Amino acid sequence: MTDEANSSKFSQHWPTMILGLIVACVFLTAIFTYQVKSTELAVVTTFGKITGVRDAGLHFCWPYPVQIIYKFDKRLRCFDGNVGKLEETFTRDGKNIIIGIYVIYNISDAAKFFKTVVNINDAEDRLNSLMRTMKDGVIGTYNFDQLINTDPKKICLHEIEGKIKDGIAEMADKQYGIKVGSVGINSIGVPEKISEKIFDRMIAERKVVASEYRSEGKKLADTIRYKADNEKRQRLTDAEAQSKNIRAEGDAEAASYYAAFRKNPQLAAFLRKLDSLRKIMGSKTTLVIDTDCAPFDILKANSEKLKSEK
Numbered sequence: 001m002t003d004e005a006n007s008s009k010f011s012q013h014w015p016t017m018i019l020g021l022i023v024a025c026v027f028l029t030a031i032f033t034y035q036v037k038s039t040e041l042a043v044v045t046t047f048g049k050i051t052g053v054r055d056a057g058l059h060f061c062w063p064y065p066v067q068i069i070y071k072f073d074k075r076l077r078c079f080d081g082n083v084g085k086l087e088e089t090f091t092r093d094g095k096n097i098i099i100g101i102y103v104i105y106n107i108s109d110a111a112k113f114f115k116t117v118v119n120i121n122d123a124e125d126r127l128n129s130l131m132r133t134m135k136d137g138v139i140g141t142y143n144f145d146q147l148i149n150t151d152p153k154k155i156c157l158h159e160i161e162g163k164i165k166d167g168i169a170e171m172a173d174k175q176y177g178i179k180v181g182s183v184g185i186n187s188i189g190v191p192e193k194i195s196e197k198i199f200d201r202m203i204a205e206r207k208v209v210a211s212e213y214r215s216e217g218k219k220l221a222d223t224i225r226y227k228a229d230n231e232k233r234q235r236l237t238d239a240e241a242q243s244k245n246i247r248a249e250g251d252a253e254a255a256s257y258y259a260a261f262r263k264n265p266q267l268a269a270f271l272r273k274l275d276s277l278r279k280i281m282g283s284k285t286t287l288v289i290d291t292d293c294a295p296f297d298i299l300k301a302n303s304e305k306l307k308s309e310k
Contacts, residue, residue, distance in 0.1 A: 031063040036071065041110035041148050044072040053110045070114055076106045076181065079124050081131050088191060089136050101135055101164060103127060126176055127168070131183075134167035147188065150202055150209075157185055178283030185195035207258035 012211070035058055036042045040053040043060060045068050060069045082101045088096045105127065107113050117123040138160055146156045165183035173179040 022073075033058055033060050034069050035059075037076050039073060040071045041074045041107060041138055043072070043110050043114045044068075045070070050111050050114065055172065055275060072107050072110055072113060073120075074107050074110075076104055077120075079103045080186065081128050087132070089117060089139045089149065091139060091142045091144045096191050097139065097144065097147055098187075098189045098191065099147075099185060101161075101183055102186050103131060103183050104181040105170060105172065105178050108173065108179035112177030120145055123176060123178060127172060127178070130168050130171050134164045134171075138163045138167070144235070148190070150205060157188075161185055193283060203244055 029059040034042070036054050036056050040056065042059070043050060044052040044059075044064070046052060048065060052068075059106060061069060081100065088098055089096055107123075113123070117126060141162060142156060145154060148158075149155050161183055169180035170181060172180050
């Protein structure tokens with residue numbers, strides 16, 4: 001009877017017992033394990049001393065206060081410095097300039113980060129100090145016109161960003177376990193009191209450039225005109241020389257004809273009359289003429305000669 005009673009009690013209470021066992025397992029799991037996300041790094045301390053750094057996954061630990069788990073976000077962050085507190089920086093040639101920079105960073109060494117800084121806000125305060133120091137140091141090695149200039153070839157912003165990044169990255173990694181991925185300039189300007197002077201200088205520089213362009217244009221135009229004038233003179237000289245040669249050849253040919261005519265004056269008279277007839281009879285014309293008059297007398301003479309030959 002007693003066994004049956006115990007069995008009956010067990011059958012009545014076993015769901016409660018199983019539920020209690022499950023709750024106990026969940027409770028123990030929560031106490032002795034912890035989960036690290038893929039975007040996190042975890043620092044494990046045992047009695048206040050760092051005993052390990054854990055990546056993503058499920059890990060076992062001793063319950064508080066034996067071990068304490070500190071988790072840090074390891075994703076990239078963008079820090080713009082202390083916004084609204086841009087400070088003037090002096091260039092190598094003593095000019096004032098206002099430059100704002102940003103830093104892309106993430107936690108690379110969680111143990112070092114945990115030892116040296118309290119949280120992200122504290123880390124960014126340290127970064128801000130590094131940014132100010134490196135920015136002032138690098139900008140101080142460049143002249144003003146290497147930062148602001150109307151000629152893009154003279155601007156060295158990318159080179160400046162690289163030098164600032166190298167300086168910040170070395171110190172941040174060495175001191176705080178922070179990896180700096182990139183540094184960029186997000187704003188650049190000048191104090192209001194010197195803006196007018198800068199604009200005046202830029203206008204003067206533009207005027208100088210415009211004057212140089214006009215001077216080069218004038219030189220080019222003068223060169224083109226000079227070449228055109230030379231070519232014109234050369235062509236006129238060549239044409240004049242050619243015409244002289246043609247006239248000389250014509251005079252020589254005419255002289256040979258005149259010499260022949262002097263030797264045979266009758267032939268010369270005949271050719272002149274023939275030329276006159278050619279001009280008179282060039283068009284279809286009907287003429288009533290006296291064949292005894294020159295130059296028509298050659299027609300009469302030739303006709304009588306033909307009759308005598310017949």
